[in-house]
Amino acid sequence: MRLRHPDGQVVHLAYGTNVHPAEDLPGILTQLDVYAARVRSHLDTAVLGLGLWLAAPVAAALAAEPVLRRRLRRELDVRGLEVVTLNGFPYEAFHAPVVKKAVYLPDWADPRRLRYTMDLARVLVDLLPDDAARGSISTLPLGWRDPWDSPQVGAVNRALDQLAYGLSFLDRPIRVAFEPEPGCVIENTLQATVHLSRVDPRYLGVCVDLAHLACAWEDPVTAVQRLARAGLPVVKVQVSAALSVDDPGAPALAGYVEPRFMHQTRSRGCAASFDDLDEALASGADGPWRVHYHVPLHASPEPPLEATTGVLRAGLAVLLGGPVAGCDHLEVETYTWGVLPPSQRPTGPQQLAAGMAAELAYARDTLHDLGLKTLEPR
Known part of the structure; x- marks a missing residue:
């Protein structure tokens, strides 16, 4: 969806397709009909934005073949779908039975991460709507925090220089956004200003994930002001909500322990930090807690x-x-629909599409409350 900010800028609102498991082009095209078309119908909008996730193998194939990129663009167009942003955080196998720390590999010290991101950038150039001002790609916050040594820091700095250099030669403006996440090298906006202090802000910036911001117990106003003072642009925002509980002994909390994803848990002010929810529950640490578990925006x-x-x-x-x-x-x-407690989990594609549409409506209505106006005709 597109909205107009009072300053005249067009603001794009999309749903992230990393909620779906397909990792090849036929599977991605099937997703467009099974989910995206249904979401667009629920919202009764002329154009629906997708935050497309392309696993590394399909990104490489698309980057190498212009005919495949043109096909994907046509398939999007005929369904009333558009892409201005890609989710380049998961590399592949994001819906394996166990993902956990594997989602942070390869990290930015590994040349595969740079190749993957540049593949995504080349693909996005051809997917961007003709009237879009720019494209964006969100990526991991360099890597998991441990191990992280001087050789890795040097490799990352070289990779980020090469990334900005490569982006400068593209035919359309594409920016890459590093997404702070609990437990990573860049966990919060303060660490972002340190580790990204030397990047070229014309091409590189920050993705503010609002669930991660909450888990780091950061004040949004302070965080955004800190990035602005450092000259780091907010390239992208993940509109997401984390799980919160005052009393960690609440029985319902145990229902969110699951084997696939990491659910980093932080007590107030990050006084106590745990890499997963089961560790936190075993610790007996006092609340309140915030848990890195993306929950549906519209449903408590x-x-x-x-x-x-x-x-x-x-x-x-x-x-x-x-x-x-x-x-x-x-x-x-909200990539966690498939691992929510059973009572909240969709039972099929129709329920999932309806839930995602409700989340987008929640985000759209929140933006309306801030003075933005929907641009798309009914």
């Missing part, structure tokens, strides 16, 4: 659990509620 978890939608709304307000838009690419990224 089972009480006494809550979602950090207050942080989400505050983040959108500081970025888009002022006289100038602080970001123009937004992606609703």
Whole structure:
């Protein structure tokens, strides 16, 4: 969906397709009909934005073959779908039975990460709508924090220089956004200003994931101001909500322990930090806790659990509620639908599409409250 900010900028709102498991072109095209077309119908919108996830093998194939890129663009166009942003965080196998720390590999010290990201950039050049101002790619915050040594730092700095250099030669403006996440080398915006202090801000910046921001117990206003002072642009925003609980002994919390994804858990002010929810539950640490578990934006978890939608709304307000838009690419990224507790889990494609549409409607309505207007005709 497209919205107009009061300053005149077009703001793109999309849903992240990394919720779906397909990792080849036929599977991705099937997703467009099974899910995206249904979401567009639910929202009754002329054009639906996708934050497309392309696993490394299909990204490489598309980057190598212009005819495949043209085919994908046609398939998007005929369905009323558009892509201005790609989710380049997971490399591949994001829906394997166990993902956990593997999602942070290869990291930015590994040449495969640079190749993958440049493949995505080349693909995005040909997927961008003709009237789009620019494209964006979100990526991991360099890597998992341990191990992280001087040789890796040197390799990362060289890779980021090569990335900016490669982006400068593309036919359309494409920017790459590093997404702070708990447990990683860049966990919060303060660490972003340190580790990204030497990047070229014309091409590289930050992806603010509002669930991650909440888990780091960061104040949205302070975080955005910190990035601005450092000259780091907010290239993209992940419109997401984390799980929150005042009393970690609440029985409902144990229902969110699952084997696929990492659910880093932080107590208030990050006084206690755990790499996964089961570790936190075994620790007996005092609450309140925030858990890196992306929960649906429009539906509250089972009480006494809550979602950090207050942080989400505050983040959108500081970025888009002022006289100038602080970001123009937004992606609703609830990739955890398939591992939610059974009572909240969709039972089929129709329910999943309806849930994703409800999330997008929630995000759209929140932006309307901030003064943005939907551009797309009914």
